[in-house]
Amino acid sequence: MSERPSTESGTGRVALVTGGSRGIGAAVVHRLAAEGLTVHLVYREAEEAARNVVAAVTAAGGRAVAHRADVADEKQVVDLVERIADLEGALHVLVNNAAVIDDRLVAATPTAHWERVLRINLTGPFLACREVLPVMLDQGWGRIVNISSNSVRIPGPGQSAYAAAKGGLEALTRTLAVEVGRKGIRINTVAPGKVRTEMTDAVAERLGSDGAGTRWGLPEDISGLVAFLAGDEADYIQGQTFTVDGGRLVMRAAAGARPRRAGVPA
Amino acid sequence: MSPTENADFNVLVELLKDVKSGLEDQPITQADSVVEDLGLDSLDLLQLARKINRRLGVDFDLDSWNETAAEHRRTVGSILAVVEAAQRV
Numbered sequence: 001m002s003e004r005p006s007t008e009s010g011t012g013r014v015a016l017v018t019g020g021s022r023g024i025g026a027a028v029v030h031r032l033a034a035e036g037l038t039v040h041l042v043y044r045e046a047e048e049a050a051r052n053v054v055a056a057v058t059a060a061g062g063r064a065v066a067h068r069a070d071v072a073d074e075k076q077v078v079d080l081v082e083r084i085a086d087l088e089g090a091l092h093v094l095v096n097n098a099a100v101i102d103d104r105l106v107a108a109t110p111t112a113h114w115e116r117v118l119r120i121n122l123t124g125p126f127l128a129c130r131e132v133l134p135v136m137l138d139q140g141w142g143r144i145v146n147i148s149s150n151s152v153r154i155p156g157p158g159q160s161a162y163a164a165a166k167g168g169l170e171a172l173t174r175t176l177a178v179e180v181g182r183k184g185i186r187i188n189t190v191a192p193g194k195v196r197t198e199m200t201d202a203v204a205e206r207l208g209s210d211g212a213g214t215r216w217g218l219p220e221d222i223s224g225l226v227a228f229l230a231g232d233e234a235d236y237i238q239g240q241t242f243t244v245d246g247g248r249l250v251m252r253a254a255a256g257a258r259p260r261r262a263g264v265p266a
Numbered sequence: 267m268s269p270t271e272n273a274d275f276n277v278l279v280e281l282l283k284d285v286k287s288g289l290e291d292q293p294i295t296q297a298d299s300v301v302e303d304l305g306l307d308s309l310d311l312l313q314l315a316r317k318i319n320r321r322l323g324v325d326f327d328l329d330s331w332n333e334t335a336a337e338h339r340r341t342v343g344s345i346l347a348v349v350e351a352a353q354r355v
Contacts, residue, residue, distance in 0.1 A: 137313045138320075179309060 010231060011036035014088040016081070018042045018071050018128060019098030021050035023197030024147060027219030028095050029053055031227045033062030037093065040065045040084050044098070071098045071124030072116075081131035091135045093230045096125035096169070097147045103158030114161045121165035122172070129176060133185070142185040143230040146173050147222075150193040150245050154252060166191075170241050177239030186238050188229045192222050193245020217246055274322060274349055278342060281317045285310050296343035301335075304342075318345070324352035 015032045019025040020041025026049070033039045039057065041064060043050040050066040057064035067083075069076040085091050099121045104113060125146055136142025148166040155163040173189045180187070195217040222244055228234060229242075243249050275296065283289045286306050300306045306314065315328040331340070331348055338344035 134312065134316055137309075138316055183309070183313070 013037045013092040014084065014090050015039045015093035015095065015230065016042070016084060016091060016128070016132065017095040017097060018124070019044075020095075021046040021053055021066070024192065024195060024219045024222050025095070025097040026053050027223035028097060028226050029064055030057060030060075031220075031223040032093065032095075032230065033057040033064050034060065035227055035231070036062075037230075038063045038065070038088065040067060040088075042067050042069050042071065042080065042098065044068070044070050071128060072119040074127055077124070077127040078131055081128070081135070085135050090139060091132050092139065092142060094128055094132045094142075094144045095147065095226060095230070096128055096144070098124060099147070099162075099165075101162055103156075103162065104160075105158050106160045109161065117161035118165050118168075121162065122168045125169055126172060129172070129187075133176075133180060136185050137180070137183055140184045143234065144173075144176070144185065144187040145226050145229045146170070146187070146189045147226075148173075148189045148191040148241060150191055150243060150249055152191065153243075153249060173241065174239045181238050186229070186234055188234070188237055188239065189241040190222060190225055190229065191241050191243045191245075193217060193243070193248045195219060195222060215246060217244070221246075274346055275342070277321055278318070278345060278349075281314060281321060282306070282342070284317065285314045294342060296341060296346065298342050299339045300342060300345070301340045318349065322349055322353075324349050326352070 010032065013036070015037045017025050017029050017032070017039055018041075020029045020039070021043035025041065029039045029041045030053070039062070041050060041053060043066060047066075047068065050068075054064045054066050067080055069080045071077060081091065100117060102113065102117055129144060132142070132144070136144075146169050148169050149162070151159045151163040152167045152170060170189050170191070173187050176185075176187045197219060225242060225244055229237065279294050282294060282300065282304060286304060289304060292304075294304065298304055300311070300314070311328060311332075315326045318324065318326045326345070326348060331344070338347075
């Protein structure tokens with residue numbers, strides 16, 4: 001029997017957002033809090049940024065709580081979810097956003113480097129999913145949104161570990177959807193294109209602008225869809241990956257399918 | 267069944283119907299296997315175990331119970347036996 005929250009808005013619901021102190025994660029925290037959810041955000045190092053997010057949410061009349069934790073550390077993830085579930089008595093939404101970019105060519109990638117990226121970007125979300133699922137099963141309602149990347153479909157040199165992890169995350173999304181979809185839980189992926197954040201600053205110059213003329217995205221370009229997928233209206237959306245890139249992916253595909261004439265449709 | 271056992275059975279039936287859709291109108295007995303007769307799968311069992319722990323105030327060890335499935339066919343009665351043993355401790 002589904003124990004769906006009684007209101008149509010997010011009021012009364014509880015969310016956990018990993019990597020919530022900066023970039024896309026911070027935008028998601030703000031958006032969910034504005035919709036009435038209590039948002040627990042996780043940060044690893046950026047304590048001041050996390051404090052600032054909580055202060056801004058509080059000033060806007062919302063509720064956010066910051067937790068320092070390493071999503072790659074199993075015990076920390078287990079303890080974190082247990083702490084939130086005990087404190088709130090519920091956990092309705094998980095946004096797996098925390099990730100690292102540390103690009104290297106495969107030929108120059110030490111095993112430890114590969115494993116670290118996979119650990120943070122794929123094992124971390126797996127751990128968080130595994131820990132929140134029993135709580136969501138108890139509720140008969142839950143939303144998980146995994147943040148992937150366009151790198152899965154259009155990787156650049158050096159992105160092997162990052163793209164492999166994000167591709168794995170999309171596969172995890174689909175598998176989980178098959179496993180627990182009938183229990184009122186929805187799992188979907190949002191795959192941003194180039195979004196300007198502190199994390200992407202390091203690779204911004206190399207990625208540069210796009211021949212297709214698409215701009216860099218902003219975290220707020222992503223957070224709206226994440227909030228939608230975290231709500232009631234996403235009830236019939238399951239196991240999907242949504243690209244949010246200003247059209248970059250589709251324009252690249254079109255450019256590859258016909259002779260290129262700058263700025264003029266073929 | 268003692269009054270306590272009977273009360274626990276009624277709670278367990280309620281939880282089974284809560285976990286598995288389609289059981290609402292089905293009569294359930296202690297001899298029914300929750301897997302073979304009632305159709306619960308591993309995810310349903312995980313969900314059921316958590317509900318048992320919360321509603322009946324016991325620590326139902328799902329792994330241990332599954333390991334001895336050959337002996338008890340995972341019947342409703344076998345769950346009640348575990349619950350009753352836990353309550354005696």
